[in-house]
Amino acid sequence: MYKEIIRSKWFGPSIVIFLILFILPLFIPRFYTYILALIYVTSLLAMSLNLVVGHGGMFQFHHGVFYGVGAYTVALMLKKTTLPMWTGFIAGPIVAAIIGLIIGWFCVRLTRLYFGMLQISLGSLIWVIVFRWYSFTGGDDGIPGIPMPPLLSSLKNSYYFILIILVICLILMYMILKSPFGSTLQAIRDNPQRCEAIGINVRRYQLIAIVIATFFAGVAGVLFVVLERSVFTDLLFWVLSLEIFIMCLFGGWFTFAGPILGAAIIVALRTFVGIFTEYWTLILGIMLILLIFFLPEGVMGYFEKIFKPRTREAAEGGNR
Amino acid sequence: MGLSRAMILFVVCAGLSFVLGVLRVPNIAHGSLYMIGAFATFTLTKLITGPVGFWIALIVAPLLVALISLIAERALFCHLYQREHLMLLLFTFAISLILGDLVKIVWGPEYRSVSPPALLKGSISIFGASLPRYNLFLIIIGPLVAIALWLFTNKTKIGKISRAAAVDREMVGVLGINVSWVFAVAFVIGCYLAGVGGALVAPTASIVLGMDHSLIIEAFLIVTIGGLGNMWGALVGSLIFGVTQSLGVLIWPQFTIVFPYVAVVIVLLLRPKGLLKSVW
Numbered sequence: 001m002y003k004e005i006i007r008s009k010w011f012g013p014s015i016v017i018f019l020i021l022f023i024l025p026l027f028i029p030r031f032y033t034y035i036l037a038l039i040y041v042t043s044l045l046a047m048s049l050n051l052v053v054g055h056g057g058m059f060q061f062h063h064g065v066f067y068g069v070g071a072y073t074v075a076l077m078l079k080k081t082t083l084p085m086w087t088g089f090i091a092g093p094i095v096a097a098i099i100g101l102i103i104g105w106f107c108v109r110l111t112r113l114y115f116g117m118l119q120i121s122l123g124s125l126i127w128v129i130v131f132r133w134y135s136f137t138g139g140d141d142g143i144p145g146i147p148m149p150p151l152l153s154s155l156k157n158s159y160y161f162i163l164i165i166l167v168i169c170l171i172l173m174y175m176i177l178k179s180p181f182g183s184t185l186q187a188i189r190d191n192p193q194r195c196e197a198i199g200i201n202v203r204r205y206q207l208i209a210i211v212i213a214t215f216f217a218g219v220a221g222v223l224f225v226v227l228e229r230s231v232f233t234d235l236l237f238w239v240l241s242l243e244i245f246i247m248c249l250f251g252g253w254f255t256f257a258g259p260i261l262g263a264a265i266i267v268a269l270r271t272f273v274g275i276f277t278e279y280w281t282l283i284l285g286i287m288l289i290l291l292i293f294f295l296p297e298g299v300m301g302y303f304e305k306i307f308k309p310r311t312r313e314a315a316e317g318g319n320r
Numbered sequence: 321m322g323l324s325r326a327m328i329l330f331v332v333c334a335g336l337s338f339v340l341g342v343l344r345v346p347n348i349a350h351g352s353l354y355m356i357g358a359f360a361t362f363t364l365t366k367l368i369t370g371p372v373g374f375w376i377a378l379i380v381a382p383l384l385v386a387l388i389s390l391i392a393e394r395a396l397f398c399h400l401y402q403r404e405h406l407m408l409l410l411f412t413f414a415i416s417l418i419l420g421d422l423v424k425i426v427w428g429p430e431y432r433s434v435s436p437p438a439l440l441k442g443s444i445s446i447f448g449a450s451l452p453r454y455n456l457f458l459i460i461i462g463p464l465v466a467i468a469l470w471l472f473t474n475k476t477k478i479g480k481i482s483r484a485a486a487v488d489r490e491m492v493g494v495l496g497i498n499v500s501w502v503f504a505v506a507f508v509i510g511c512y513l514a515g516v517g518g519a520l521v522a523p524t525a526s527i528v529l530g531m532d533h534s535l536i537i538e539a540f541l542i543v544t545i546g547g548l549g550n551m552w553g554a555l556v557g558s559l560i561f562g563v564t565q566s567l568g569v570l571i572w573p574q575f576t577i578v579f580p581y582v583a584v585v586i587v588l589l590l591r592p593k594g595l596l597k598s599v600w
Contacts, residue, residue, distance in 0.1 A: 285417030
């Protein structure tokens, strides 16, 4: 497993990119450090979605809920309890995964669009409860000013914390996708009937994939709290869930690193286009239409298609 | 109260369900079209003062919405029918993002309101309970739309073709019918109903940006619990949604908006594919 990671063609470039990102905060202004950290959080979220959508072929329409649940769990634990700070950080992903288990358990009995619709309705129930329960979750005001452990008090420290967690999660996800479990999941995506015929418990595999993905979404939620120190109900709203979908589409569904690229593009564009115009969603919509028409495989998928003839062996051993 | 809300939801959801049944695409832009319908009604009632203003708006605003949807369908959407569902879904999301911002450009972010026409102002009392006349009007309109849509799908040729296309689109194509054109008609009719819903809701609620997002999620849930693509399912779903909401007002006012969602979840856990038979 470790050998496979080291032998992959992406190993060298990834190390270089990681080192550059590691020393970057020393040179760039505070604002850009914040944007980079936001990109990391968002890309972890997009990666976790791609685990079920791109590699698992399930219509996970309401992934934002698990992100929000992770964020709200850690926020509430830091704000309302006197437990040690770090327990909240561990509890966030675990609660998200438990919610993912419950919602997923109902959803995997259905397929395709029904799966997505049931998930939207269950997710909306959580959203509406959080939205209305003023005494506990703060309702639509959200929870501002969450206290942080002293270690994460400065932006630079949060940046490093987020980057390291992201890298650990990415390695874990890569290992999961390369394991027999990951291969089975992709087989289920390509042909569920045949997988069932050869004795794979399709639903159980899909459920495990959902739980893993929601766990990582919870991690992303915790990192969001570390970065922003506040939570609000928009995290659980379905619009965000579809935005994550767009990120995966931008980067490319069937690639490993595509969602990172997509998240980076969207967050960076939103920030810099937002400076010039308030009509950011109009531009996003136009870009999305262009993408669907001309680049349905996403940016990363497009590059892989171009470079494939030259490095076929490496591509077959690496990402697909 | 619950019933009149249910009727507006039904008019919108019937359109969504119709599109979903024939094109098999959950049209996220439906909510935006509903919002445009409401804003257009506002502008038209401002332009045409006097008692007829609202009635003209009720006719013209949905037609405007239908025109917008026709343009979107013929220019962009019709090239994508061969693609995956997920792509179509994201495409409608893109349309909704664009329309949402266009509304912001044209009408601005302020709150708007429309007063009901003179004929429907005030309230009448039935069995000792006072009922606003406009709500009564809505309760009459809802079944009328249901009957009209039923007549359309069951008695006219286009309606029958669109129902056939919902069941088996390849077969309809083989019979020599231009499926792309059938889809365009179905899409425009569905969006027209969104516009009607928007025009109807204008006097009852304030018209704001963001009303599309809250509506479309409710509409999706209603269509899902009713059975995807089933018009009567949309009616049943709307009634469940509206009635539980008004019950919520009586029982626990703070959590009013939670009640319909709980009802939806209970229905879906018992019958994950919806109450009535889906056309899929």
